[in-house]
Amino acid sequence: MDAVLHALTDRSRRVVLDALADRPATVNELADLLPIARPGVSRHLRVLREAGLVEVRQEAQRRVYSLRPEALVDLDAWLGRYRTLWQRRLIDLHAEIARPRPSEPEGDR
Template sequence: MDSVLQALSDGSRRTVLEVLRDHPATVNELAAALPIARPGVSRHLRVLREAGLVGVRQDAQRRVYSLRPEPLAELDAWLGRYRALWERRMEDLHAEIARGKQDREAGQ
């Protein structure tokens, strides 16, 4: 999971994943979505491949990259424990706000 988090820490790599979320793409298509040169896109793709976030297949002379969602599902499961903690805290905050509003209305 560390390699996934490290891969996701870069904005360009997140942009690549957003493009691949919608459809598979070639390096040239991905380079069009980023403000960096094609060799930089290739380096980002290597990091994403090593983290297991993208897969690649050969299509004649082109390499077509696609999103592999399994590592993201693992990350989501891990984050789920923390999400539940924050949801409880948000529910407590909403209850406190509602209680304060009722107190103000009762005092008027």
């Protein structure tokens, strides 16, 4: 999970993952999305591959990258604890906000 968290810390890698969530893409297609040189894109893809977030397959002379969403399962489970905590707190906050208040005396307005 540490490798996944490290990979997600970089904005460029998150842009790549967002693009791959829609469909597989080549290095050139992914490079068009980023304001960095192609060698930098390749380095980002290597980090994502080593973290298990993407996989690559060779199609003739092209490398096509795909998202591996199963790599996010452990992260999602870990975040689930905090998601539950915040959902409870938001429900409590909503109940507090919705609770009727006694009317203020007119002199306090």
